[in-house]
Amino acid sequence: MNQREKEEYLREYAVLKAQGKPFFPYIIVKDGVMMIVVIGTIMLLSLLLGGELTAKADATTTTYAPRPEWYYFWAFELLRVVKPPYLVGLATVGIPTIAILLLILLPFYDRNPERHPLRRPVATTAGIFIIGAMFFLSYLGAEAGAPSQIELGPPKAIRDAGGATLTKWDQGRKLVAQSSCGGCHKIGENGNDGPGPPLTEIGDRLKAGAIRETLINPTKPMPSFADLGADQIDKMAFFLASLKSDAEESHETVEELTKESGDSSSGTETPKTESQP
Amino acid sequence: MAKLKLLPSLPSGLKPATRPEDLAVKKQGPLGAVKDGGIHAVDWVDERTSLSGTMRWVMFRPIPKGTNWFYTLGTATMVAFINQVITGVVLGMYYEPSATRAYESMKYINNEVFLGEFVHGMHRWGSTVMVVLIFLHMARTFFFGAYKYPRELNWVIGVVLLVLTLLMSVTGYLLPFDQRAYWASVVAMNIAGNAPLVGPFTPDLALGGPDVTTLTLSRFYLIHMMIIPGALIALIGAHLYLVIKLGTTAPPWVRADKVSPGLKEHEE
Numbered sequence: 001m002n003q004r005e006k007e008e009y010l011r012e013y014a015v016l017k018a019q020g021k022p023f024f025p026y027i028i029v030k031d032g033v034m035m036i037v038v039i040g041t042i043m044l045l046s047l048l049l050g051g052e053l054t055a056k057a058d059a060t061t062t063t064y065a066p067r068p069e070w071y072y073f074w075a076f077e078l079l080r081v082v083k084p085p086y087l088v089g090l091a092t093v094g095i096p097t098i099a100i101l102l103l104i105l106l107p108f109y110d111r112n113p114e115r116h117p118l119r120r121p122v123a124t125t126a127g128i129f130i131i132g133a134m135f136f137l138s139y140l141g142a143e144a145g146a147p148s149q150i151e152l153g154p155p156k157a158i159r160d161a162g163g164a165t166l167t168k169w170d171q172g173r174k175l176v177a178q179s180s181c182g183g184c185h186k187i188g189e190n191g192n193d194g195p196g197p198p199l200t201e202i203g204d205r206l207k208a209g210a211i212r213e214t215l216i217n218p219t220k221p222m223p224s225f226a227d228l229g230a231d232q233i234d235k236m237a238f239f240l241a242s243l244k245s246d247a248e249e250s251h252e253t254v255e256e257l258t259k260e261s262g263d264s265s266s267g268t269e270t271p272k273t274e275s276q277p
Numbered sequence: 278m279a280k281l282k283l284l285p286s287l288p289s290g291l292k293p294a295t296r297p298e299d300l301a302v303k304k305q306g307p308l309g310a311v312k313d314g315g316i317h318a319v320d321w322v323d324e325r326t327s328l329s330g331t332m333r334w335v336m337f338r339p340i341p342k343g344t345n346w347f348y349t350l351g352t353a354t355m356v357a358f359i360n361q362v363i364t365g366v367v368l369g370m371y372y373e374p375s376a377t378r379a380y381e382s383m384k385y386i387n388n389e390v391f392l393g394e395f396v397h398g399m400h401r402w403g404s405t406v407m408v409v410l411i412f413l414h415m416a417r418t419f420f421f422g423a424y425k426y427p428r429e430l431n432w433v434i435g436v437v438l439l440v441l442t443l444l445m446s447v448t449g450y451l452l453p454f455d456q457r458a459y460w461a462s463v464v465a466m467n468i469a470g471n472a473p474l475v476g477p478f479t480p481d482l483a484l485g486g487p488d489v490t491t492l493t494l495s496r497f498y499l500i501h502m503m504i505i506p507g508a509l510i511a512l513i514g515a516h517l518y519l520v521i522k523l524g525t526t527a528p529p530w531v532r533a534d535k536v537s538p539g540l541k542e543h544e545e
């Protein structure tokens with residue numbers, strides 16, 4: 001805006017104000033109604049949804065695949081667009097920094113003196129596009145299968161082996177599901193697609209030993225799961241190594257299978273489960 | 278309105294103490310005496326602060342014609358923030374920021390404290406409401422072009438308020454120290470720790486070590502209930518000062534010169 005435009009605006013604004021009304025009592029009534037609506041909404045949400053807690057934090061036995069608050073879904077979806085691991089770090093800092101800078105500097109690069117949304121086509125379109133994209137990305141984030149479950153049936157070979165092999169496979173499946181892997185890896189329909197690579201067919205690439213090594217000594221940002229202990233890591237590696245592109249998946253769940261064959265080992269120790277929404 | 282008794286133009290302490298009118302008021306019985314006492318108290322404060330001028334500046338400032346419901350979104354955000362402050366203070370009376378006690382103290386609030394879960398819920402969902410409202414308020418000022426001259430600085434302060442509000446919701450997430458809180462923080466820190474340059478220092482700074490421990494909790498608690506709220510309160514003050522000083526915009530389709538028939542109702 002140049003000097004003339006500034007003065008023009010201020011003059012126009014002075015007239016608008018002269019033709020307006022005092023804040024008290026005319027405008028404050030609207031604000032008061034809004035205050036009551038806001039507090040009422042918060043109270044209603046609290047009554048309906050409460051302040052429930054999940055189980056107590058536990059760093060050792062089983063872990064938990066967290067999801068961010070729903071209003072961060074879009075940001076996480078956006079990060080997932082970035083695939084190569086060496087770019088993920090750059091993106092986690094870069095994308096928010098750029099977004100914040102673009103926002104802060106808005107009044108300085110948008111120098112159009114026009115204020116009417118219909119007469120600022122570029123700004124209005126960009127605004128609507130960004131809001132639309134945020135809704136769309138949030139929808140994608142909400143649609144993804146819960147990262148704390150893995151809905152896969154055992155491969156044919158494992159199912160035919162039955163018995164202890166099948167139990168070990170299923171315990172591995174549950175452990176992986178509960179160990180927050182889904183926070184970073186997509187496994188079948190579940191889990192977040194990134195920042196880690198999908199594990200749906202990890203058996204093609206890595207053998208059980210290599211997977212065990214990864215779990216104990218991972219590349220950052222993946223955390224080490226050495227705390228879980230050799231036995232549990234072994235089961236997880238066994239399960240993951242069985243996930244191959246050519247393995248025919250049987251569609252019965254392990255529960256159904258073990259019931260049919262009357263398998264005696266099915267009653268043995270199952271991994272400690274922590275239920276969560 | 279400007280003739281309200283509560284806001285006399287001249288502090289009465291500067292007037293002769295016993296005027297005939299004052300005595301007449303005093304004779305009105307107990308109710309009159311109370312009213313009189315109130316006025317005296319207000320006068321006493323005003324004589325020493327000149328607050329009445331500020332009050333008049335805030336309350337009787339002219340609002341341009343055409344102002345509509347979209348202009349209440351800023352106030353709505355502020356109310357949600359005040360709700361967070363009040364419910365947060367109540368929670369703070371019982372909460373203990375230690376890895377061993379945090380979860381138990383939250384359970385205690387939920388199950389034992391009178392209306393505890395209600396207050397906890399209001400804090401929990403109030404944060405969501407505040408985030409939604411702040412985005413709506415920002416969208417309003419964006420589409421109305423309210424960030425343009427002379428209100429650029431208010432937009433800049435607004436963006437900082439937005440960032441601080443989002444940081445509040447991140448630091449608050451860990452405090453109950455349940456599974457969701459713990460593992461969300463672990464993953465968040467793993468991601469942040471992988472960032473270039475600042476990455477390697479983030480866990481040390483935010484967590485107080487490589488793992489999420491009591492040190493982490495007390496740091497997050499300090500950030501969540503002192504540092505960021507302090508900054509928020511100061512910046513909201515500056516934001517509102519500028520709102521009052523510069524005045525709020527009129528909707529961009531409202532014009533002062535040619536009054537279109539559709540606007541007649543605002544004129545009245």
Ligand code: HEM
Pocket residue numbers: 347348349350351352354355358411414415418421423424428431432433434435436438439442513516517520524525526527
């Ligand atoms: C803690 C959060 C915030 C609070 C309590 C707050 C409060 C307010 C209030 C009460 C107003 C008066 C007019 C109205 O209600 O619309 C206002 C105006 C304004 N706010 Fe905010 N605000 C907050 C965050 C933001 C953010 C995130 C932005 C943008 C990035 C922003 C930008 C503005 C601008 C540009 C105005 C002037 C609007 C006009 O004159 O029409 N504010 N704010």
